[in-house]
């Protein structure tokens with residue numbers, strides 16, 4: 614089974630002026646047509662998943678209206694994602710989005726899980742909070758109790774968001790203090806991947822997804838294979854999850870190409886000489902789906 618652990622969805626009604634602005638700047642940075650990441654649809658996503666052989670995708674809701682102002686309300690975004698999951702229960706798994714500074718964060722998680730069927734939590738500290746702040750501990754306590762995995766952004770973030778909250782090491786204290794809480798660090802913390810690997814290697818409950826590394830695949834493939842290899846050696850293949858960040862980074866490598874990076878693993882000859890070897894079929898299977906399956910309790 615192939616599972617994409619990191620994917621986004623929105624439509625015209627959800628895109629505020631601020632978000633559109635952000636996506637436009639983002640598109641210019643990636644040197645792509647903005648409509649590729651703005652005008653997206655569930656039909657297109659399912660088509661891309663089918664082409665890539667992806668069975669299930671984790672759809673992440675986002676709570677960004679404390680930073681990207683507009684007509685959007687975070688509860689509406691959670692409702693929106695829940696409706697898509699409800700329509701395609703075999704293909705999608707929903708993670709609710711919440712900004713931990715919200716007074717009713719716990720209440721919203723409970724609503725999302727009990728009423729809307731969400732299976733996890735997406736945190737996006739780029740809006741301006743440190744995930745290891747002890748005032749959020751009651752939230753983590755509740756989420757641990759509810760056995761919900763958390764997928765937390767780490768690494769570089771889009772224009773109009775803050776960088777300083779995104780260091781992978783901020784996950785360490787939460788992971789130590791809540792040992793039963795499963796935390797997936799998005800993007801292998803790129804560009805702080807050594808910090809992400811250190812945090813993942815030392816904490817049995819921390820994992821990483823490989824989304825956004827399509828940039829390295831496209832621009833500096835040696836770094837991609839080298840980092841994947843380092844992550845596997847230091848943390849074990851059971852700690853690495855396939856993720857795409859559709860529709861953003863799939864503009865650099867299609868979903869199918871990205872799956873094939875793991876499936877076929879065509880390591881450049883020079884790297885082979887440096888001692889970097891292919892992953893075993895069992896390790897590839899773990900990364901492509903088995904790890905996510907376990908974390909999601911499927």
Ligand SMILES: [Zn+2]
Pocket residue numbers: 619620621858
């Ligand atoms: Zn993302």
